[in-house]
Amino acid sequence: MTMANSKTATVYRMVMPGHVCPYGLKMLDLLERQGFSVDDRHLATREETEAFKQKHDVKTTPQTFINGQRIGGYDDLREYFGKSVQKDGDTSYQPVIAIFGIALLLGLAISWYVFETIFTVQALEWFVSFSMVLLALQKLQDVRSFSTMFLNYxxxxxxxxxxxxxxxxxxxxAGVLMAAHALPAISVPLSLFIGTIGAVSVFKAVYIDKRELKCACVGGSSNVPLGFVSLTENLIMIGMGLWMGAKALGWMAM
Incomplete structure (x- = not known):
């Protein structure tokens, strides 16, 4: 489908006293950012909406028309403009990138506050421990769903x-205790145990059995593929356990 020369579009969207379609708002925003003048037509009742869908033989609203040609819904409009569209089941590393990115920024922020510099070993320790906490939080949002996916590998x-x-x-x-540098007798064995079991499990499933699975690392509803990210998470936990264990033994020896 090629873009038309016209810069005028017609949008039909649900705008009711108790409901304004969010995709309709996103559609308007996308069209305006593309330089279109929009003829915004509201479907104010369920009856109007059903009559519109029946007339145009569509199953959903909102719908966009350009030069009299129906483009479709919001995802169809994104495709029309050559923009990416996330399909159901598509793999995505966005949740992992967000978690590690926020954990890193938190570690650096606290390091700056405490030591007035971001270049500290503690910043890296906080980065890892906060990553563990945020990953655990994702899993705890729906433990049953996580545990079901976890059983796969x-x-x-x-x-x-x-x-x-x-x-x-x-x-x-383990992440909370490591962030506080507290009770290494608990946090270190926990981190080493779950990290080792996890690393072995992921390595076997992905690199030996060659299975294509979704990773439960960011919860049971994620589309993150099992592989490098999952293995890295577990190796980081092992590394953090060894590091914090060595520090604890060093403190004991002093």
Whole structure:
């Protein structure tokens, strides 16, 4: 489909006393950012909406028309302008990037506040511990969904199902304790245990069995593919456990 020369579009969208279609608002914004003048036509009742759908043989609203040609809904309009469209089931690393990005910024921010510089070892420690906490939080939003996806590849969970429920709590607890540099006798073994089991499980599923699975690392509804990200999460936990364990032993020896 090629873009028309006209810069005028007609949009039919639901605008009712108790409901304004969010996709209609996004459609208006997209058209205006593309330089279109919009003839904004409201469907004010359910009856009007159903009559419109029946007349144009469409299943949903809003709908856009350009030069008398129906373009379709919001995703269709994005495609018309050559923009990316997220399809159901498409893999995405966005949740992981967001979590690690925010964790890094938090670590740097606290380092700046405490030490007046971002270039500290503690900033990296906070980055890892905050990452663990944020990842655990994603899993804890729907523990049942997470544990079900986790069963697809985790070796221990497949043998002891309750481990899928325990895991996010253990990851979160280890992250919080490490952020506070408290109780290494608990945080270090936890981090090493879940990190090692996780790394072995992911490596076997992805690199030995060659299975294509979704990762439960950011919760049970994610479309993050199981692989490098999942393995990295577990290796980071192992590394953090070893580092914090070494620091604890150093403090004890002093």
């Amino acid at each position: 985790d070796l221990l969970a497949a043998r002891w199902v309750p481990y899928g429920f325990v895991y996010p709590f253990a990851e979160g607890l």
